[in-house]
Amino acid sequence: MLDLRPNCECCDVDLPGDSTDAFICSFECTFCRSCAEGRLQQRCPNCGGQLLSRPARVGQALANNPASILRVNKHHATCA
Template identity: 50%
Template sequence: MALQMRDRCERCGTAALAADGPARICSYECTFCEACAAAMGQVCPNCGGELVPRPRRVTSA
């Protein structure tokens, strides 16, 4: 099963999340920008899980 690479922060909805840029996810793949993750203390508001760096996906040129 492939990791869902969401392109917007689930909290603020305005931060664009590039596949090769920084983002934070929980084990359920809830996805947040770095600023929102920091504001939430690196804890997912949906499941209470730890927010960790999302792997980056290299985009093809």
């Protein structure tokens, strides 16, 4: 099951579990649409992998399996 991290690792904007603006790589590094499409050009600064739209978890699935509350922030030159 996806971890559904609660924020963009680049700009720290909130990304709730039901957000359609979250992008992830295969390691679940998480970024907002603005950073993923703009600054990062669809490439994860951690692993170089492709950033794709994260599936939203909604309704009872989100209630039964809430998103993580652990915020991840990594300071990359591309995020400055």
